Amino acid sequence: LEKLVNSLRDDLDYGVWEDLNQLLSHYFARDLDPGEFERSSRYVLEYTWEQLHTGHWKNVPDHWRVAYACIRILRGLYILPGGSEALNKLAQRELLKSALPEFDYSLLLGYPVFDAVATRLASAIHELIEDEIDFQPPIEKRQKQDDHDLDAAGSSPPSLDAFDVGNRPVRALERISRPSLEKFLHLLAQGQPFILTGAMDFWPACQTRNNNRGWSVQSWRRRVGHRLVPIEIGSRYTDEAWGQELMTVSAFIDRYVNNGTGSNESKQPIGYLAQHQLFLQIPELGEDVFTPDYCMVSGMTNTDEATVDSNVWFGPAGTVSPLHHDSDRANLLTQIQGWKYVILYTADQTLLLYPHKDQMLCNTSQVDAEHPDLVEFPKFRQAEGFHGVLGPGEMLFIPPRCWHYIRALTVSFSVNFWWNVLSDFIPPWPTSDCSSQD
Known part of the structure; x- marks a missing residue:
């Protein structure tokens, strides 16, 4: 850590x-109490945070992300109680709860130089917090709500x-x-969705009955409820009011999953844990x-699991991914729990x-694929597509x-997998189409 900090001097x-x-120096000397250390680190943390949020994320210099990760890791380690017998269990749990977000911030925004350590620490801390949870009536009430959503x-x-x-040429997806x-x-060579x-019935995540690893609202609250995750706020990413916020999984469940934001009557914004590489942050969920x-x-000879990218999707009814494409990669959307309605069009329909x-x-x-404005977009009525309902244990x-x-259509857990395929399996774009510039 000291060598890494010294290497940042010129940047x-x-x-x-x-x-x-x-x-x-304060970290190694342990000459400040945790509150003083937190206050001492606040300015440099806020300054580094501003550097991360200046301009486009992809253009942020690596040295600022390294510095941010260093600060978060130091803050988290300094808070940890270290097994002090002078602290009662409640006090130790509060220290653990305040340390945990530091490691998650490092994982989510910092350069991945400390990820191996941060993931292990965050998982271990959450397990300790979970062991100390006292299920008081408010939590029991939440459990009943969580179970209701699962049912x-x-x-x-x-x-x-x-x-x-309507009369549009959209037919049911084939089920194989x-x-x-x-x-x-x-x-794959035919290039049609199905x-x-x-x-995937044997996946632990799909086994919700009598299985601690089955994915449900309640099990996620128990297993990862204190973990910070990025939540999309807004019905779809094309909306002007769309934004993102970091919050704990439990806060997300209480605010957006268990309060009916996805119902037609609700006027509250929708929250969605969408397209997040959660298994890199919380590897134990990836084991499910x-x-x-x-x-x-x-179609290639060198494909292996390391080249496959996965993302997790968790949200209430009403979350929408607008009509879009993923460019040249093949995609399997696996439905763990809940139901989703899907509409698809192959590349030859792009114009x-x-x-x-x-x-x-x-x-x-x-175009809103489910409720198209055929006056504004008249050619859309000619587009030949597919639609279907994707249920638990099914892949699209x-x-x-x-x-x-x-x-x-309901509270839903999904994981998608992207992988590269032989160019022979990638259809051409129609001409006069900006998609080819992707």
């Missing part, structure tokens, strides 16, 4: 580097007949039960799912889908460059 503002070096998500599947596509890898390669069934063998089917002209949103359609195969719209 950071000199005053910032001096403050960081002084924090390091609702596990109810009978909605009928596809309930989703009106556990195709062999050879069959899947053939389907629902794949019977291939498995990378599907189908992600190894690419009928009205992509945004703004380069930042070029992979997103201007989304071919490369395939446009897709997704709306949660």
Whole structure:
């Protein structure tokens, strides 16, 4: 740690580097109480935070993210009680609860130089906090609400007949039960979306009854309730009021999952844990799912699990991913719990889908796929597509460059897997289309 801080001397503002070096000295000397250390680190932390939020995130210099990670790790380690017998259990738990966000902030915003340590510390701290939880009546009430949401998500599947596509040429997705890898390669070459069934029932995350690893609102509150995660605020990312906020999983559940924000009557904004690489932050949740063998089917000889990217999606009914495409990667959306309505269009329909002209949103359609304005977007009525209802234990195969719209019908847990495929399996874009610039 000392060598790392010294290596930042030529990159950071000199005053910032001096403050960081002084924090390091206080850490090793242990000459301040935790409150004094927190106050001493506050200025340099806020200054570094501002550097992270100046301009586009992808353009933030690495040295500011390294400095931010150093500060957060030092603050977290300094807070830890260290097994002091002078502190009662309640006081120790409060110290643990105040230390935990420091490690999550490092994982979420810092350069990943400390990630191996931060993930282990955060997981261990949360387990200690969980062991000390006293289930008072307010928490018991929350458990009942959590169970109610799980029961609702596990109810009978909605009928596809309930989703009106008018006279538009949209047909039901084909459902295929556990195709062999050879069959899947053939389907990949065809380039059509479909629902794949019977291939993930054995995942621990899918086993919600009598299984501590089954994913549910209640189990997430218990296992990761104090962890910080990024939450999207707003019905969809194309809205002007859309934003993001860091909050604990429990706060997210109480504020957005258990209060009916996804109902038609609710006027509250929708919150969504969306497209987050949660398994890098909380690896123990990643042990509850498995990378599907189908992600190894690419037409190439060097595909392995390390090249597959995964994201977690958790939210209430009403969350929407507007009609968009993922460019050249194949995608499997696996539904752990709950139900989602999906609409898809293959790449050859792109000219009928009205992509945004703004380069930042070029992979997103201007059309509300479920409730299109056919006066403003008349060609959309000609687009040939697919639709279906994705339920627990099912996978949706989304071919490369395939446009897709997704709306949660219930509280929902999903994981998607992206992987690269042979260029022969990537369809061409129609001409006069900004998607080719993606």
